[in-house]
Amino acid sequence: MFSGKTSRLIELMERHILAGRKVTLFKPEIDSRYSENEVVTHKGIKLPAVIAPTDERFGEFLAARTRDSNVLGFDEAQFWKPSSRLPQHLEDLANSGRTVYVAALNRDHFGNPFRMTVDILAISDEIYTLSAVCSRCGSDAIFTQRIINGSPAFGEIIRIGGKDLYEPRCRNCFVWPSAQKRITDL
Ligand SMILES: [Zn+2]
Structure with a gap:
């Protein structure tokens, strides 16, 4: 979070728009920060952003929207649920000759890895760490x-917020949850 990963994703996709390739950007429907259905890139290009379901409905949804696209982007990929089979779909898209970009957060606010991100990292051709x-x-x-009333707090994993709720921390400054709040069944 706050690492500029969405900007980097859009920059990577923007190059393909300039080359005349058909580009589609997907965002998880859980991300209510994005009610708009397009993103304006740094060069002022409008990139449509499709809000996608993150569960078992995803496969059908994706198939209907990728037939004409050469380049697919997925933002906040950690929010896709295992039932979406997102990694398998990404692999199929790449195998079909399409260019696929994914932006995802590595860890949740407990400090635990997002399982979906781990699975996607394992099948990625190239990884950029920001x-x-x-x-x-x-x-x-x-x-x-996660900060609530000025102090570190731990709770449900998926909760969307801006700067008032989350802040970036280095390893030294990060406050870990107590042992019983660490998730062990990763
Ligand atoms: Zn620090």
């Missing part, structure tokens, strides 16, 4: 701390 800047000390931040 980090935010620690809100405490200015080091590279690879953790996301």
Whole structure:
């Protein structure tokens, strides 16, 4: 979070738009921050953003929207559920000759890896790691701390928020949850 991964994703896709290729960007329907259905890129190009279901409905949804696309992008991929079979669909798209880009967060605010991200990393041809800047000390931040009333807090994994709820932290500044709140069945 705050690492610029969505901007990087859009930059990568923008090059293909400039080359005249047909591009589609998918966002998870859980991400209510994005009510608009298009994204304006740095170069001012309008990129349609399709809000996609993240469960077993995803396969059919995807098939209907990718027939004409050469390049597919997926933002916030950690929010897709296992029942979506997202990794398998990404593999099929890549095998069919399409260019596929995915932006995903590595860890949740407990410090645990997002399982969906782990699965996608394992099948990726190329991986770019971006980090935010620690809100405490200015080091590279690879953790996301949930903050409620000014203090670290832990709760449901998926909760969408802006800067008031989450802040980037480095390993030194990240506050881990107590042992019983760590998720062990990864
Ligand atoms: Zn720090």
